[in-house]
Amino acid sequence: MxxxxxxxxxxxxxxxxxxxxxxxxxxxxxxxxxxxxxxxxxxxxxxxxxxxxxxxxxxxxxxxxxxxxxxxxxxxxxxxxxxxxxxxxxxxxxxxxxxxxxxxxxxxxxxxxxxxxxxxxxxxxxxxxxxPMTEVFDILRRLRVPAVLIDLAMLTYRFIFILIEEAGQIYRSQVMRLGYGRFRESVRSFGMLAGALFIRTWESGEALVLAMDARCYDGRLGIPGEARxxxxxxxxxxxxxxxxxxxxxxxxxxxxxx
Amino acid sequence: MHIMEGFLPSPWWEIWFLISLPFIVIGLYQLNRLVQEKREALPLLAVAGAFVFVLSSLKLPSFNGSCSHPTGTGLGAILFGPFIAAVLGLIVLVFQAVFLAHGGITTLGANVFSMGIAGPAVAYLIYRAGTRAGANTYATVFVAAALADLVTYVVTSVQLALAFPGTAGFLGAFSAFAAIFAVTQVPLAIIEGAVIALVFKYIVQLKPEILTRLNLLSESTVDKLREAAA
Structure with a gap:
């Protein structure tokens, strides 16, 4: 969706x-x-x-x-x-x-x-x-919204799509193994899903730090804006x-x- | 519970914006300092924000089939403190309003206050008090997350009752809203507490460096917890 x-x-x-x-x-x-x-x-x-x-x-x-x-x-x-x-x-x-x-x-x-x-x-x-969200970010920048807020929002936005994909995969494999059969199991499975998701998220965050450092990240993300x-x-x-x-x-x- | 777009009349939505604003400003100030000190903080905060978004858009297993979801911001507050959690809450709520039609733009101030400020602040205070008193870490996390969830719903009821006191007056309206939201929410708050405590347990077992690096748990506590689990 x-x-x-x-x-x-x-x-x-x-x-x-x-x-x-x-x-x-x-x-x-x-x-x-x-x-x-x-x-x-x-x-x-x-x-x-x-x-x-x-x-x-x-x-x-x-x-x-x-x-x-x-x-x-x-x-x-x-x-x-x-x-x-x-x-x-x-x-x-x-x-x-x-x-x-x-x-x-x-x-x-x-x-x-x-x-x-x-x-x-x-x-x-x-x-x-x-x-598209990317154009909204560009407008926010021109409205002088603090850069750190926009950068954080852009990175968050990027990760939402990756995480939804991963959460879906974990959820489907849990359902296939009857992870949500009974109420007790559902709570346990959901906790497992959230825990695994958090750790994977964190690892991909660390990988992103490395990737950004390798490309000379200096605390500012640049997006080329085209004025229409x-x-x-x-x-x-x-x-x-x-x-x-x-x-x-x-x-x-x-x-x-x- | 997100208050929907268009639901809060003037002047209430403006008032909640004004109330939330100072918290966001302090949060941004802290965020700026944190990012200047440690550059790697920004991507890690971003993944935490995305995690809160995904967690709160998944449906919790619930008995009564009501459409409810964990608020998830309790975890953010425990990890980064209440002010930065407020900034994360703001970003997550804007995305939820635009992508999922949960909440809205004019009601953003009220929603940021209930979900991004009041709930996380409670979670943070309980977690601090619990660790200082030397209580069991998982029990503290459970109580912190469950109460943060409940407080969020109580605050939402207050916001709605202030805007729509009806003929029953503020207290009557509050009990009506609270009865609908908070009572159906009690079992869900307990489930959220259990889920977040389980998340904590997985982090301790699989990647405790996260917690020690954020100065949330000392190395010795982690060792003790891992021994207890083994």
């Missing part, structure tokens, strides 16, 4: 668009979603971002749908709590036998949260699917879009669904 996400970031149809503009668009949409007082603007962001991902970046719809399902279980649990503890307005539904009730106020708040989470998620996927100019048309469209969402957010702020 991780590699696939990064593959799409490298090959999608918006690859040649300025990474700064894509990042700006994604982050501004997230901020608009969070600050919107009503659920309409976040839903609009979710729809337009999904459209951009599917139509402009040409990400396969089936893959994108599977990505959207990932955070659902996280969302449902937290929103259920908000739904029940916020009580104001008319009672819509009572759980028989328990002191739990859904009120109009709670339902509206839950709906708003759901819309914000959904809009934010689509904007986040827009960044993840169209902008922002086209005036793209910038104007982005600003127009963000302005429109902001307008919708302001004009539909007081709208209450239930």
């Amino acid at each position: 991780y590699e696939v996400l990064e593959d799409f970031a490298q090959t999608n149809r918006l690859r040649e668009t300025s990474p700064g503009l894509k990042l700006f668009l994604g982050l501004s949409s997230i901020l608009l979603c969070v600050s919107s007082p009503g659920p309409v603007a976040p839903l609009l962001v979710a729809a337009t971002m999904s459209a951009a991902i599917l139509a402009l970046a040409k990400i396969p719809a089936r893959f994108y749908a599977r990505l959207l399902l990932v955070p659902v279980s996280f969302a449902v649990m937290s929103i259920a709590v908000v739904l029940f503890i916020t009580g104001s307005g008319a009672v819509l539904f009572e759980v028989p036998g328990l002191p739990l009730a859904i009120t109009a106020g709670g339902a509206n708040l839950a709906l708003l949260l759901l819309a914000r989470v959904f809009g934010g998620m689509c904007s986040l996927y827009f960044i993840a699917l169209t902008t 100019p922002v086209s005036a048309l793209a910038l104007a469209t982005t600003l127009l879009y963000l302005g429109a969402v902001f307008g919708v957010s302001l004009s539909t702020g007081g709208l209450v669904i239930i």
